[in-house]
Amino acid sequence: MSANSKLTIAAHALAWIGLYQRQGHEVATSEQIATSANTNPVVIRRLLGELRRAGLVESRRGVGAGWSLARELESMTLLDVYEAVEPGPLFAMHRATPDQGCVVGHGIQPAMQSVYEAVEETVRHELARVTLANVLRDVLAAPR
Amino acid sequence: MSANSKLTIAAHALAWIGLYQRQGHEVATSEQIATSANTNPVVIRRLLGELRRAGLVESRRGVGAGWSLARELESMTLLDVYEAVEPGPLFAMHRATPDQGCVVGHGIQPAMQSVYEAVEETVRHELARVTLANVLRDVLAAPR
DNA sequence: GGCAGTCGCAACGTTAATTGTTACGACAGT
DNA sequence: ACTGTCGTAACAATTAACGTTGCGACTGCC
Numbered sequence: 001m002s003a004n005s006k007l008t009i010a011a012h013a014l015a016w017i018g019l020y021q022r023q024g025h026e027v028a029t030s031e032q033i034a035t036s037a038n039t040n041p042v043v044i045r046r047l048l049g050e051l052r053r054a055g056l057v058e059s060r061r062g063v064g065a066g067w068s069l070a071r072e073l074e075s076m077t078l079l080d081v082y083e084a085v086e087p088g089p090l091f092a093m094h095r096a097t098p099d100q101g102c103v104v105g106h107g108i109q110p111a112m113q114s115v116y117e118a119v120e121e122t123v124r125h126e127l128a129r130v131t132l133a134n135v136l137r138d139v140l141a142a143p144r
Numbered sequence: 145m146s147a148n149s150k151l152t153i154a155a156h157a158l159a160w161i162g163l164y165q166r167q168g169h170e171v172a173t174s175e176q177i178a179t180s181a182n183t184n185p186v187v188i189r190r191l192l193g194e195l196r197r198a199g200l201v202e203s204r205r206g207v208g209a210g211w212s213l214a215r216e217l218e219s220m221t222l223l224d225v226y227e228a229v230e231p232g233p234l235f236a237m238h239r240a241t242p243d244q245g246c247v248v249g250h251g252i253q254p255a256m257q258s259v260y261e262a263v264e265e266t267v268r269h270e271l272a273r274v275t276l277a278n279v280l281r282d283v284l285a286a287p288r
Numbered sequence: 289g290g291c292a293g294t295c296g297c298a299a300c301g302t303t304a305a306t307t308g309t310t311a312c313g314a315c316a317g318t
Numbered sequence: 319a320c321t322g323t324c325g326t327a328a329c330a331a332t333t334a335a336c337g338t339t340g341c342g343a344c345t346g347c348c
Binding site for chain 2: 004005007008009011012015016019035036037038039078090091092093094095096097098099102103104105106107108110111112114115118119122123125126127130135138139140141142144
């Protein structure tokens, strides 16, 4: 099973903030988003902190604090979000380095590496095709 | 970080068996493969058990027991292996179901689902382009 | 018939990553 | 000063992957 719900939650948070701002509000709080995503506000703050480092959102402190978009949803793709929150590769190599004295043990990692790089490239390409505005539109189009 | 070294290990095992058979041996034991992959024989047996269910390898018991290929490496793609060993999706949804009373919480999962399905489709397509014979060739081509 | 080598499988322990929770200081507007 | 929220650290809880041990089942050979 995959381990990665971060991209899902990040998209959820961005769509939520975007919709909230369209309704005329200035900022959204981590608690509001956490309620919608059914998780803890700290989890949301951590995640949005990564998105802030990537320049996708901004945060304000003090009274009336909260989060706002740093760019239009139209100019944000899922690839931007993916790169902001996903550090590692999709497929992993051996956890312990294979026997370098064996021909296969020696050559398998570079062989798989090149395949995995090609795969990840297509994944990035596919994610880059979807903007967060697309996501929000689809969210609103979901049947009741 | 990704969690998935199963595809890597499975490709390693298949390449190993394929090469060993090319050298004139009938069967390979899980212990030989485990030594090359630097892991435990039981891990290899579990993995090859999944590949056997998918019809990629066969096992023999009793004296002279071990594993052999059920098909030519040329006719086996990484997609076959991937489908045999990877049960779940690449990207996960929320671990706790989001607030269905919220518009975003309600619509986010179908919206992301369709994106994820498209991404997985391209991954499958890319994996289908590589045969295990390609992998073994690349393994043997690795610089010393 | 007994022996030896290997698979089949279950049970359990180990490790690592993610996620959830609590706590508290920093900040800024009222 | 007070209030509400972020920022961050520390730790607990949960989960999945991986490793290990043990033992029965199978089969060819002596």
